[in-house]
Structure formats: structure tokens, C-alpha cells
Amino acid sequence: MASRSIRLAVIPGDGIGPEVVAEGLKVLEAVAPSGDLAFEQTSYDLGAARWHRTGETLPDSVLEELRGQDVILLGAVGDPSVPSGTLERGLLLRTRFELDHYVNLRPVKLFPGVKTPLADVTPDDIDMVVVREGTEGPYTGVGGVLRKGTPHEVATQESVNTAFGVERVVRYAFEVAASRPRKKLTLVHKDNVLTFAGDLYQRTLKRVGAEYPQVGTDYCHVDAATMFFVGQPQRFDVVVTDNLFGDIITDIGAAIAGGIGLAASGNVNPDRTAPSMFEPVHGSAPDIAGQGKADPTATILSVAMLLDHIGADGAARRVEQAVSDDLAERGALGTRSTAQIGDAIAKRVSG
Amino acid sequence: MASRSIRLAVIPGDGIGPEVVAEGLKVLEAVAPSGDLAFEQTSYDLGAARWHRTGETLPDSVLEELRGQDVILLGAVGDPSVPSGTLERGLLLRTRFELDHYVNLRPVKLFPGVKTPLADVTPDDIDMVVVREGTEGPYTGVGGVLRKGTPHEVATQESVNTAFGVERVVRYAFEVAASRPRKKLTLVHKDNVLTFAGDLYQRTLKRVGAEYPQVGTDYCHVDAATMFFVGQPQRFDVVVTDNLFGDIITDIGAAIAGGIGLAASGNVNPDRTAPSMFEPVHGSAPDIAGQGKADPTATILSVAMLLDHIGADGAARRVEQAVSDDLAERGALGTRSTAQIGDAIAKRVSG
Numbered sequence A, B: 001m002a003s004r005s006i007r008l009a010v011i012p013g014d015g016i017g018p019e020v021v022a023e024g025l026k027v028l029e030a031v032a033p034s035g036d037l038a039f040e041q042t043s044y045d046l047g048a049a050r051w052h053r054t055g056e057t058l059p060d061s062v063l064e065e066l067r068g069q070d071v072i073l074l075g076a077v078g079d080p081s082v083p084s085g086t087l088e089r090g091l092l093l094r095t096r097f098e099l100d101h102y103v104n105l106r107p108v109k110l111f112p113g114v115k116t117p118l119a120d121v122t123p124d125d126i127d128m129v130v131v132r133e134g135t136e137g138p139y140t141g142v143g144g145v146l147r148k149g150t151p152h153e154v155a156t157q158e159s160v161n162t163a164f165g166v167e168r169v170v171r172y173a174f175e176v177a178a179s180r181p182r183k184k185l186t187l188v189h190k191d192n193v194l195t196f197a198g199d200l201y202q203r204t205l206k207r208v209g210a211e212y213p214q215v216g217t218d219y220c221h222v223d224a225a226t227m228f229f230v231g232q233p234q235r236f237d238v239v240v241t242d243n244l245f246g247d248i249i250t251d252i253g254a255a256i257a258g259g260i261g262l263a264a265s266g267n268v269n270p271d272r273t274a275p276s277m278f279e280p281v282h283g284s285a286p287d288i289a290g291q292g293k294a295d296p297t298a299t300i301l302s303v304a305m306l307l308d309h310i311g312a313d314g315a316a317r318r319v320e321q322a323v324s325d326d327l328a329e330r331g332a333l334g335t336r337s338t339a340q341i342g343d344a345i346a347k348r349v350s351g
Ligand SMILES: CC(C)[C@H](C(=O)O)[C@@H](O)C(=O)O
Pocket: A088, A089, A092, A093, A247, A281, B192, B193, B223
């Protein structure tokens, strides 16, 4: 019997979500014995189908159940049959906000053998971690609309940033930077235009940075950062940024590191006052759902992050290594289905 | 004597601004006779030096003088010796807002012979125009800070979007799309999170689109758009987006089209109630200022846009062609100084 039992909430969600989550779980089960772990799974049918059936996105009772779990694995949410934003805000963002996932952790790493759209780069050139704020900034939903549908309509969106919220994410980013060989932290913002929020980030970087003299810091406007991601990705080691800028730059990050099929993420509550949630960066991709075409690698790498989060470092490294080996051989393996990729990686971790 | 005289305001600005503007003017003077044009230039010493001397960014009296001009050519503003945002907001954005430059027009075009950081793309793959809103959205400066410097600080930034402002820029984008062979217009926003502003853009696209049945429309979240810029730039013909998203995606656009040294832009007041302003997308690059290293091509292409704006299409095409020819030969020409590039292009347009 495994010595440690983990309560795992699974939210397969919409589109390709269930397919990729199935492979993630396959790998998790395969690696569990090596870490002496057992996962007690509860699956939650949240997403488009539930919304159509009941009008619910995330009922309070389900949210309370989620709070009682140790960790959450999410596939993807969103479907064209549901008005844009309904599930994203009502389910995904609500979970991030309610469970205080103030760190949205997104590694951007080019694995050997993976094709990048950039010419002349090698895996050494692309190896960074983006620490995206997850609970404030332009994602608060604060704002509104006046005189809707008239020629005098005004629609506003407010970015709300607090010393409390900025300090904790910046501190987390310093910790990540301090643990890495290069020890470099770049703040990405737009402080020449968004002066109030940018100034708060800048002052916080400076103040918290005084406690981390071993970490070098610099600053990059978000527009320039996107350019450097494409032209000079070597510039970056750890990046800290707000919710919206983080959303944008991690998609470029995914693009340069071989595509959204490989990009993993963690919605982390570092204080562990509620369970953290791990999910691939990609969406529900309804156009390819149910065809066994989706690449489950991003979900499997998210499982590795989940393992890290629960302290199962050995198992996490095993999964990462298996993915890395699988990616290195991929060219030779030809086109494989979602399940074939999952099987191959599961086999490697259990071997 | 030239049959048409144009009042041209020149704002060389900071860093490499004066160097690249000198080359832009050289080309403008060289091409002028072919269009039977004469430029009556007034130069304005705005920027870091003026701010240090007098504390002024853009005095009201200068703004009034600018209003009396036909068109403006700007180099770049910003210097590390001036607090971030001071010149950007006080000079550049103030000009855009006061002169109602509601269209920030930014072509993204890969010229033959230009090296792009993307593997496997040809000039046919990258040929789009971004129509960035210029006078509202997150750039209004609305927002503030409460309890600054305390653990209870709150900093806000507000994106303000109006039916008036959105409709006019969307309409302009439809006009641009209708004039191009592909006739495709993509709205880039983040309507699943910024629901109020996104919805206003979406409804406006639909309503105005009814008047342009020949133009196909689609929608792309800003995060996905950045990924497609890198992975599938062919997807885009004309893009319409808000001020902040436009700022970000046009820098990726510059990166994929060969770098910021080539990216031109126009801050356009299509109603001609005030002069429009043309400027390279790049900044003042203080690190290379005064060394004759800056590439003036972005400024020269901005001059071509300026010529288009004043109706001198023939001269505009001449400048564009000269730049295109120069770029095609660049590999063979070796490293050239700012002035050498300007000279070469000036020679071609006057030839
Ligand atoms: C679906 C959407 C709300 C979400 C976000 O914007 O955070 C997604 O793009 C992501 O990056 O996880």
C-alpha cells in the first residue's frame, strides 16, 4: 500500500480537455508507485455540458468540495455554444480567484528535438519561467458599461493592483530566480503608460529585491518583451508580470518553445490555504475534439508540475525526463494519437 | 517652383531620433521634385533636453503651433535621465490624444531579402496592416493610487472605450481591408476576460461590417494572436485592435518582419481636423545614439506613409520601392552607417 494518499480533483472540462486529462492521469498512475503515492480521484463535470443542462458554471457547493481536495488537475474549458467569457470567467477565473492562485507559473522551455518556429535557436536559448500574477490586475472583472447599444456607450475595464498582491507574487518570483543558475529576474510591464500600476510593480521589485542581493533584476516594457521573446529569448531567465501581460507573453512563449501542445502551467497558492490547480496552457480546441489528435504532452508536463507541488520531486523528474525522451524521439515516431503519446510516456515512467 | 507647398513640423526628439529623422528628411527632399512638392519645415526641440532645461514636455503654445501644420514627422522620445513615462505621456501620447490620432496605422510587411527570425516564411507570408486605436482604451491615463507606499496601497488603471471611439477606428479598418486584395479583417481583443470592452468591439465589428459585405471578418484573442504572429502570420490581412493590444502585437509584428529598425507607423487623424504624425515604431535607443549605427529605414518608410497621407501617392511608391530595392541588396552591401543608408535610398528616389 502506498504510504501517502493524495486527494486529487479532476476537471476534464470541454473539447479536448477530457482526452488530454485521461493521458495525464494515465501517466500519473504509472509514476505513482515510484513515489509511494496513491491518488484518490474525484471527477467534476464542469464546463459547457453542465452549463447547458443546469445553467451552472461553478456552483458554490462544488467550490467548497474543491477546497477540501489536495490538488486539482484541469483540462480545458470553453465552447463556441456558450457565450464567450461565461465559462472562462465563471469557472476558470473564479477558481483561480477563489482558491487564491496568486501565482500562475508557466515554464517556457525548448526541449531537445522539438521544432521551434524560430530560426537559429537551440534549447539552451529558451529556458525561462514566467511568474504571472493570478488574482488581480486587469482580470478582476471590475468595470462596466453605460448606455449600452447607443452611440453614447462607454465600456470600462479596471486593472486593480494592490501592494499586498504585487508583493507576494514578486517575492515568489525572487524565490524562483534565486533557485536557478542564472539568478535573473525581469519585470515586464508598461510603466511608461500604465504609470500607477507600473510604479507599484517597480517599487516592489526594488524593495523586495533588497532581500535577494544574489538575484540580478531588470525591466522590460511588454511590447519590447514580445519582440525579445522572438528575437533574443536568451535575455530571459525568470519573468514576473501582471495577469494580462502574463497571459499574452506566455502564449508567445508557448509558440517559440514548440507550440501550445507542449505548454504546461500551474495555478499556485503558495501559502497552501487552498488547493493549487494544474492545467495545460492550451484551450479546449473544439475543432479537433474527440478525434484523438490532441497532444497530451502539455497536460503531462502539468502533471509533473503538480507532482513538484505536492513534494514528489522524484516522480516529477521522472515524468519530465520521460517527456523529454519522448520529444527527442518524436520525429522518428511519426504521427501518433493522443492515447499513443500517453501510453509511450506512461511506459517510460513506469519502466 | 513646386506647385504644392506642405507645412511640415519636425520633432527629432531624443537618442537616435535626430539621426534617423535627418535621413528621413534627406529622402523626403530628394523625392519632393518628382511629386512637385515643397516642404516648409519647422523643427521643434521637444524631448529630454527641453525637459531638463525648462521642465516642459509639450507646452500649450507649441501644441497650438503644431495644429497649424499640415503634417508632422517625429523621431523618438524618451531618455533614461527622465522619469519613465514623463516624455512618453507628456509629449508623445499627449500629441496623439490632442490631435485626435485615432488611427495608429502599422504595416507589418516582410520585404524580400530581409532576414526574419522565423524559419520557413517568405515575404508572401507576412503582409498585414494593424489598425491600432490611438485615443482611448487603457492609454487614457485614467486611474490612480491610494495609500501609496503603504502595505495597503491600491493602484488602478482604467481602460475607457466609447461607441464613438470604437466605431470610427473599426470603420477605418474596414476601409483598409476593403482596399486590399484579401479583404479580411481580424478583431484582436480579449473578450472572454475584458467582457465590457470586448463586447463593445464585437458588436461594433458586426454592425459596421454589415456595410462591408465584401470584407470577411474574424476574431482572435490577443494571446492566441501573438502565437499566430509567430507560427502562422499568413492568417492576418488587416487587424483592428485597442491601443494596448496594438502596442504589443505590432512589436511582435516588427520582430517577425525583420526587426524594429524597419517598422514604420502613422498616427492618423482621418478626419483631418488636425495634422497627422508619422514616426518609426522604435524608441530612442540611447545606447547607440550618436554613433551612426541606427537604421533610418523605419523613418524613411514612415516618410512614405506621410507622403501617402498628403496624397502624394507617386512619391510614396517611389520611396517604398527604393527601400525595397535597398533591402534586397543589403546583404551584399555590408555594414553601413545611418547616413550611408539614407544616402543610398535618397539617391534611388531622385534617380
Ligand atoms: C481562458 C482564459 C480566461 C485564460 C486566461 O486568459 O488566463 C487562458 O488564456 C489562459 O492563459 O489560461
